[in-house]
Amino acid sequence: MRPSRASLALLLVAAAPASGMAAAPPGASSCSGCHPPAGVRNAPVPALNGRPAGEIVSSMKAFQEGTKPATVMDRIAKGFSDEEIAAIAAWLSRTP
Numbered sequence: 001m002r003p004s005r006a007s008l009a010l011l012l013v014a015a016a017p018a019s020g021m022a023a024a025p026p027g028a029s030s031c032s033g034c035h036p037p038a039g040v041r042n043a044p045v046p047a048l049n050g051r052p053a054g055e056i057v058s059s060m061k062a063f064q065e066g067t068k069p070a071t072v073m074d075r076i077a078k079g080f081s082d083e084e085i086a087a088i089a090a091w092l093s094r095t096p
């Protein structure tokens, strides 16, 4: 039996993430391997979640250009395009 168009549409709606809970863009989940959740203070690695997107973008640019001192972030930042960084920064800024 072929599923009707209506039941296909319902499946698509059910599979979509709830509004306000956008899925993490590519690469964003790797950041939490080192960076703690928002509100964690004095951790060896600073928290990113909830920080303004512009701040994250300018730090990533500075890491890429070598103008911000880094142990690992210079190499990590170079692996991302401007578009990817913008998407990750926007997502981190609204993720608790």
Ligand code: HEC
Binding pocket: 027, 028, 030, 031, 032, 033, 034, 035, 044, 045, 046, 048, 055, 056, 057, 059, 060, 069, 070, 071, 072, 073, 074, 076, 088
């Ligand atoms: C391997 C561990 C690791 C991963 C994975 C990682 N970071 Fe970092 N991040 C660090 C460390 C350590 C620092 C401190 C600077 C340094 O030593 O490179 C840092 C610093 C930063 C800073 C500057 C924060 C500040 O307050 O100055 C930003 C922004 C940042 N990381 C973004 C990201 C993003 C975005 C990702 C995911 C794409 C990511 N990091 C993944 C370890 C990591």
